Amino acid sequence: MKVLIVGSGGREHAIAWKVAQSAKVDKIYCAPGNAGISEFAECVPIGAMEFEKLAAFAKEKEIDLTVIGMDDPLVGGVVDVFEREGLRVFGPRKNAAILEGSKAFSKDLMKKYGIPTAAYETFNRAEDALSYVEKAEMPVVLKADGLALGKGVLICNNLDEAKAGIKELMQDKKFGSAGDCIVIEEFMTGREVSVLSFVDGKTIRIMTSAQDHKRAGDGDTGLNTGGMGTFSPSPFYTGEVDAFCKEHIYQKTVDAMAAEGREFKGIIFFGLMLTEKGPRVLEYNARFGDPETQVVLPRMKNDIVEVFEACVDGRLDEMELEFEDNAAVCVVLASAGYPVEYKKGYPISGLEAFAKEDGYFVFHAGTKFAEDGKTFLTNGGRVLGVTATGEDLKKARENAYRAAEWVSFENKYMRRDIGKAIDEV
Ligand code: AMP
Numbered sequence: 297m298k299v300l301i302v303g304s305g306g307r308e309h310a311i312a313w314k315v316a317q318s319a320k321v322d323k324i325y326c327a328p329g330n331a332g333i334s335e336f337a338e339c340v341p342i343g344a345m346e347f348e349k350l351a352a353f354a355k356e357k358e359i360d361l362t363v364i365g366m367d368d369p370l371v372g373g374v375v376d377v378f379e380r381e382g383l384r385v386f387g388p389r390k391n392a393a394i395l396e397g398s399k400a401f402s403k404d405l406m407k408k409y410g411i412p413t414a415a416y417e418t419f420n421r422a423e424d425a426l427s428y429v430e431k432a433e434m435p436v437v438l439k440a441d442g443l444a445l446g447k448g449v450l451i452c453n454n455l456d457e458a459k460a461g462i463k464e465l466m467q468d469k470k471f472g473s474a475g476d477c478i479v480i481e482e483f484m485t486g487r488e489v490s491v492l493s494f495v496d497g498k499t500i501r502i503m504t505s506a507q508d509h510k511r512a513g514d515g516d517t518g519l520n521t522g523g524m525g526t527f528s529p530s531p532f533y534t535g536e537v538d539a540f541c542k543e544h545i546y547q548k549t550v551d552a553m554a555a556e557g558r559e560f561k562g563i564i565f566f567g568l569m570l571t572e573k574g575p576r577v578l579e580y581n582a583r584f585g586d587p588e589t590q591v592v593l594p595r596m597k598n599d600i601v602e603v604f605e606a607c608v609d610g611r612l613d614e615m616e617l618e619f620e621d622n623a624a625v626c627v628v629l630a631s632a633g634y635p636v637e638y639k640k641g642y643p644i645s646g647l648e649a650f651a652k653e654d655g656y657f658v659f660h661a662g663t664k665f666a667e668d669g670k671t672f673l674t675n676g677g678r679v680l681g682v683t684a685t686g687e688d689l690k691k692a693r694e695n696a697y698r699a700a701e702w703v704s705f706e707n708k709y710m711r712r713d714i715g716k717a718i719d720e721v
C-alpha cells in the first residue's frame with residue numbers, strides 16, 4: 297500500500313513512524329512533512345491547505361489511503377475534496393469536522409443530546425456579551441467560536457478582564473472571524489485528561505488516556521503553548537471515570553453526530569475535565585492531539601493502517617484496540633523564548649543515540665535540513681518531542697529526561713516537570 301500523510305509536526309512524525317510499522321505499507325509520502333519525517337516518508341512540498349493539489353498528487357501516485365493529521369484542512373473540507381475524486385481518505389468530512397471547527401456547534405450538540413459539559417451562552421453581538429458578563433458569576437471563560445490555533449480561550453477572573461476579552465475577540469478581532477461569535481462558559485476546576493478515539497461513523501474505540509502540559513513554564517506558569525509535554529496513561533483516568541464517559545459521553549457523541557446527519561469518521565479527541573460533579577467535556581477535536589499522539593501511538597499494539605481502514609470501511613466493530621501495559625512520557629525540546637519570540641536555524645546534535653536503545657523516540661516538530669542535506673537545524677518554537685516508555689510513569693519520566701539530555705542545540709529549552717503530576721497519586 298501507498299499512504300499519504302498530511303501535516304508537518306511531531307504528531308505527523310509519530311503517525312508516519314507508526315504507519316511505517318505496518319506490514320501492509322511499502323511507501324509513505326508526507327505533505328509537506330519536515331526533516332525528521334523524511335526518515336519514514338518522502339516529503340512533498342504541497343501545503344496542507346492546497347486540497348486540489350493534494351488530491352491530484354494522490355491520484356498521480358495512486359495513493360491507497362490518505363491520513364489527515366491537522367485540524368485546519370479537516371475543518372476546511374479536504375476530505376470532501378478527496379472523496380469527490382474517488383480517493384480513500386481517513387478523517388471527518390467538513391460537516392463533521394465542525395465538531396472541532398465551531399465551539400458554538402459543539403456546545404449546542406452537547407446540550408441537545410445531554411452530554412455533560414460546562415453551562416454556556418452563545419453571542420453574535422459584543423453588546424449582548426457585555427451585558428451578559430455584567431451579571432455573570434466570575435470567573436467566566438470566553439471562547440472564540442472558530443479555530444484560533446488553540447489560543448482563542450480566555451479565562452477571565454473579574455468583570456474588567458471579561459470586558460477586555462470580549463473587546464479582544466469580538467471587536468479587535470484578534471483571531472479574525474473566529475471571534476464573530478463567542479461562547480461564554482461557566483468556569484470549572486479539576487484535572488484535565490485527553491482521550492483519543494477512532495470512530496467509523498457508528499462505532500467508537502477508545503485509545504489510552506493522556507495528559508498535556510500546555511503552559512510554557514514549570515509549575516504550569518507562563519503563556520499557553522501548543523503543548524510542552526505529555527504523559528500516558530493518566531492515573532486520574534480511573535475505571536470509574538472510564539465507565540462514566542462510556543455511558544454519558546463517547547458513544548452519545550458519535551450517535552448525536554449521526555442523528556444530525558453528520559456521520560463522523562476519523563479521530564475524536566475528547567478534552568475532559570474531571571470535576572467534583574464528574575467528568576465534563578471541555579472541548580472536542582477532530583484529529584489526533586499534539587503532543588498526545590507522541591505518547592499514545594508508541595504504546596499502541598495494533599497495526600494502525602488496519603484500524604484506519606476499518607474506520608473508512610465502517611467495520612470498526614470487528615476490531616479491538618490493544619495497548620502495552622506500560623507508560624510513556626514526551627518532553628518537548630523548544631527554542632528558548634517560545635511561544636513569543638525565538639531564533640531558528642541552529643544545528644542539532646545527538647539524535648543518533650535514539651536508534652541505539654529500544655523504547656526511545658525523537659519526533660520532529662520544527663526541524664529542517666541544512667544545505668548539506670544531512671545536518672538537522674532547528675526550525676520552529678517547538679523543535680523536537682523526546683518520548684520514552686517505561687514500566688510505569690515514573691520510570692518513563694526518568695527515561696524521557698535522560699534521553700532529553702542526549703540532544704543539544706543552541707537555545708534548547710524544556711520544562712523540567714513533565715509528568716510530575718503523577719507523584720500526587
Ligand atoms: P479548549 O480549547 O476549549 O480546550 O480550552 C483550552 C483550555 O482552557 C483547556 O484546556 C482548559 O485548561 C481551559 N478551559 C476551557 N474551558 C474551561 C472551563 N469551562 N473552565 C475552566 N477551564 C477551561
Ligand code: GLY
Nearest residue numbers: 508523585586587
Ligand atoms: N494537545 C492539545 C491539542 O492537540 O489540541
